[in-house]
Amino acid sequence: MKILIVTSNYPRWPGDSTTPFVHNFARELVSQGAQVRVVAPHFEGAKRKDNMDGVEIRRFRYWLPESGQTVCYQGGALGNLKKSWVNKVKLPVLVACEFFFTLVQTLFWKPTWINSHWLIPQGFVCALVSKLTNVKHVSTIHGGDVLALDSHLLRKFKAFTLKHSDVVTVNSSVTRAKAEALSPATVSNLVLLPTGILAIPTLNQDEVLALRAQLLPKSKEYLLLFVGRVNEEKGVKELIEATKILLDNGYSVHLAIVGRGHQEQQFKALAATLNVENAVTFVGWVNSSEIYHYYAAADIFVGPSKRADDGWIEAQGLTFVEAMLAGCKVVGTNSGGIPDAVIDGKTGWLAEPDNAISLSENIKKALDNDSTEIIDTASAFAKDNYLVQNTVRRFLTSLKDVA
Template sequence: MSAQSAKDKPIKVLWLTSSYPRSKDDSASVFLRYLAEALADQKVNLHILSPDHPEVQANTQPDGIVCQHFRYFWPLKLQMLAYGSGILPNLRAAPWLFLQVPFFITSMFVNAAWIMVVQRPSLIHAHWIFPQGTVAVLLGKLFRVPVLVTAHGGDAFALRGSLVGAIKRWTINHCAAWTSNTNATADAFGPDLPKPQIIPMGIDYEKFAAGNAKAVLKPNSQQKTILLFVGRLVEKKGVADLIAAVAGLPKNLLDRIELWIIGDGVERERLKTLAVDLKIENKVVFHGRLPNAILPDYYAAADIFIAPSIVDTNGDTEGQGVILLEAMASKIPVISTNTGGIAEVIENRKTGLLVNTKAPEEIKQAIELLVADKELRVSLRIAGQRLAESYDWEKRAVKFVSLYMVTRDGS
């Protein structure tokens, strides 16, 4: 076969991931689904291996994508390690789940090895350095196939113990190439590692730019100033600080405010109790987990988006903040915190407002500023939307396809 014809061959890739949408309405790691679909449009053939879960539903995939879920524990209803709040928060909330970890890793390895034997992909792409990246590198050595690993944030900032840290560094040193969503994520793995290619995760720009506020606004909400948070309700998202900030608003502003919290997780009941304790339970609406397809309507209905992320007690924080880009695409001014990779997405007072972490007073002041300063709101909307458009998945997919070709061909 000539060199030219080899390069023209369709790229056949095995994806390993610890999270992937379990149904067409699921928002769990939905950014991976968007990336997969954009890659399929670029004629990449993907076989995606992700964990099984009681909420997995039969779901027709686009041409070029096969999605397989590996079972790792019995009975099915006890497979609770992945999804929900995420593996690490799930382990902290229910330590007995540590019993499932070896079964999880073993089942992923065995199922992936079988796919390698039957499908013969030309490349393995692992999302998150550990454990997927480590399993992928071992498979790559076994089957003599190049391996690409991608760091998304939680794998960098959390799990920094000496043993796991050494495993993660070994993984990076033994893969063919690796990518990171931000420089902050890459730097968190430590010095003296091969340099990654920085490829931020993207968004479906057109989808979020086309939200319909009227679809979700009730008559009594139309005169309100809607503050919006979207994300998992876990410690590192800092939602407790947001609730405290809203409680601190002056009465004349608080009377006009409604805080919408979309998402679910281990912190939900604690956050509801906090709202009651601060006497603003009638100002906070917990929408729970909503289908991803209708999220653009909620963004469109909001006036200000707030992502008050922090560094949690285990050192985990935000790797990039894709949710901020979704808000920007929806023409909403955003407020977030200067932690992790967020400052690589938001330029303070240019594309959003940045405040310090764990500073409810600063969040409160930022809300007051945006409510009072119409000119600033408009400038942030315009600049934010322009930035969000540059993160459209089609542009991200082109970068990954180029990297796939280089990694596959060893050039």
């Protein structure tokens, strides 16, 4: 089987952290016997024709000089479009170049399937190419492409893409519901397929213990961990408030916040106002190769995401799955796609979003639970449903069933 993957972001060179999950997916397809070629926008300094881990890569130019190719990468297209009106001018050129390059690759490489990642623009482009060439099209939805960009015109483009997809994979129940609402006729083509992640690496237990000692003051007993953007929609405010409630109720906890965000200073000020600044450590960004040590060092991972003012919600929440694989208890919120992974009372605990009291009560439940049953159940659930080798196997089965 030959699969042509079309994406707006892909690692530009070995070691690049840009959308590693797309490369992990492509690499696993190769390991399971598929021939894979990736079409992605070019970026200054990247090779036009490349091969990484057995995955062929073809990068198309859409602007000259090459340094002017600023729509994608470095934070993603959505953020880049918001930052600069010049990028909005470049966007139609990028889409046109992507269409013609994908068409040429399809005509000459002759893939069995075209696989678009994100509904717009890739899904729309691939739907057109599929209609012109009669090559089957599978759309992969990652969340933001259906949950954001919700103008009437863009909904029309997304509905067209869904209508002209032989298979549509959605990463959570919330993205599935949105896709069904956009195009009810495609319900039978939808496949729930979470974004796959790599298996947990072998951890050095001495390093884990050293990290725990570094993060957890000797006066404290339990380490709470947050990993993600330090912004309002991630529930950092409620987590700091919940930490205050726990301390006032006699729970010996310390909170470590891993990540960066525009509102970091605001939350540091909140911790000071609540007089818990000594119970909260802002760690900053951590290399992805080290993050599992943080999960393993913590007692509870807390991800209290909520709906943002602009309508954003957590589409999936892979940090919960990573924490489960590392043997860390998890507490989330009943928001977006989080309940798909955090099944209340089975794989973790769920609080109400935007509610510090509910969050503190569920953290208490996790702290007071001495059984390893939930940890073991969560780990097995994460392996079965989220490891990339398992998600890719189900992906290929879905394509073969259609074929």
